[in-house]
Amino acid sequence: MIKLTFKKDELLKALDYCSSSIEKKHPMVILTSILFNFSEKECTLNATNLETTVIAKVHLEDAVPEGKIAVPARSIHDICRLSRAEVIVFNYDESSNVLDIKADKSEYKVPCFDSADFPAVSDTSKEYKPVKINKLISFYKKVQFSMSDNYISKAYSGVLIIKVKNDDGTETVDMVTTDIHRLSVLMLKNLDLDITEFDTGIVIPGKNFTEIAKIFADTEDAFVAIDDEKIFIKKDDVIFISRLFKNEFPKHRPIIGTYETLNNKEFAVVNRKELIEAIKRVIVLNSEEKIWPSKYVFNENVLKMTANSNSGGNSSDEIIIEKGFSTERGVAVNAKYFIEVISIIDDNNVNIIVEEAANKAMTIKEENDDYLYVHMIMPLRI
Numbered sequence: 001m002i003k004l005t006f007k008k009d010e011l012l013k014a015l016d017y018c019s020s021s022i023e024k025k026h027p028m029v030i031l032t033s034i035l036f037n038f039s040e041k042e043c044t045l046n047a048t049n050l051e052t053t054v055i056a057k058v059h060l061e062d063a064v065p066e067g068k069i070a071v072p073a074r075s076i077h078d079i080c081r082l083s084r085a086e087v088i089v090f091n092y093d094e095s096s097n098v099l100d101i102k103a104d105k106s107e108y109k110v111p112c113f114d115s116a117d118f119p120a121v122s123d124t125s126k127e128y129k130p131v132k133i134n135k136l137i138s139f140y141k142k143v144q145f146s147m148s149d150n151y152i153s154k155a156y157s158g159v160l161i162i163k164v165k166n167d168d169g170t171e172t173v174d175m176v177t178t179d180i181h182r183l184s185v186l187m188l189k190n191l192d193l194d195i196t197e198f199d200t201g202i203v204i205p206g207k208n209f210t211e212i213a214k215i216f217a218d219t220e221d222a223f224v225a226i227d228d229e230k231i232f233i234k235k236d237d238v239i240f241i242s243r244l245f246k247n248e249f250p251k252h253r254p255i256i257g258t259y260e261t262l263n264n265k266e267f268a269v270v271n272r273k274e275l276i277e278a279i280k281r282v283i284v285l286n287s288e289e290k291i292w293p294s295k296y297v298f299n300e301n302v303l304k305m306t307a308n309s310n311s312g313g314n315s316s317d318e319i320i321i322e323k324g325f326s327t328e329r330g331v332a333v334n335a336k337y338f339i340e341v342i343s344i345i346d347d348n349n350v351n352i353i354v355e356e357a358a359n360k361a362m363t364i365k366e367e368n369d370d371y372l373y374v375h376m377i378m379p380l381r382i
Helices: 008-021 073-082 133-139 206-215 252-256 259-264 272-282 335-343
Strands: 002-007 033-048 052-072 087-093 098-103 106-111 129-131 158-165 171-178 182-188 202-205 222-227 230-235 238-243 268-271 293-299 302-308 314-320 329-334 349-353 362-367 371-377
Touching: 002 008, 002 033, 008 033, 008 052, 008 073, 008 087, 008 206, 008 238, 033 073, 052 073, 052 087, 052 106, 052 206, 073 098, 073 106, 133 182, 133 206, 158 206, 171 252, 182 252, 182 335, 202 206, 202 238, 206 238, 252 371, 259 371, 268 272, 272 302, 272 314, 272 335, 272 349, 293 335, 329 335, 335 362, 335 371
Parallel strands: none
Antiparallel strands: 002 052, 002 087, 033 052, 052 238, 087 098, 098 106, 129 222, 158 171, 158 202, 171 182, 182 371, 222 230, 230 238, 268 349, 293 302, 293 329, 302 314, 349 362, 362 371
């Protein structure tokens, strides 16, 4: 009989980390478990779905011999989450492979899996280097919404992170997403990534980046290594491992243009709140449709909006804007895409570039000391 004694709060924290890599249902039932790997006064929890892996360390109250237990993940997480106890005690019978759990007045007998069936946990010999992970996480919202759904285009269902040398010799770290109909590029000005793989770019699956954002939400500095098409991210007591997609992204800088080109383009300035409300008014008849085709015509300090619905109806609206173009310009785009991007702009005003030539993309631009953000929406023909 092996006895493991945990502080409930520490164990629950580790289980929460592991939850992102647990499969509720899977042909390999072992993937619905968490591997408790223990020795002396340390226990490592391993969870994997073969796409991501979490390794979380927990302190044991008493020293124990080396061993492993594959515990059903949902059972142990629910037991720990609902318990009133401050201490959770495991008594494991190796001969029967049954785990007896005591938590205050509650007792449970949990049949376990064969720990020998648990997949080998990935490791790396590469050097971990410090990264300001909080910067990548905090700005992820500006590109998250424009990546492709996995079932439509797997190659574009992630976020590209790549170091780019600018024309003036400075370097930025670009975060890029696209679903072909739109392109988001966030150029981080003050982030150092001293890892060679970022020179050619890595693509982290979107759902995995979302889990990174949860696990490292309160972390300023994490340590990162990239090896064998996987990214390893660690902080004090947890390591998150994600597989990477092959970088098949188009060259985004030639598409959006150089920094100088963007700065030299004429742009309109529109109050963000007023614009969102006006777009919502004009697409009322389209709100149940998959695509919200709408047209935007800028004429001096007036922005006129029109939309047609599949039922044959139409609508129009107009607002006064802060700054217009020197000539009348118009573009038709999916209003759903337009609302999504201006909703994540931090400024009170939105800078919008509409080309004089017809059937060119609409570009939204935002810049401050930390980043330059460029979002392009492909035009519609209406």
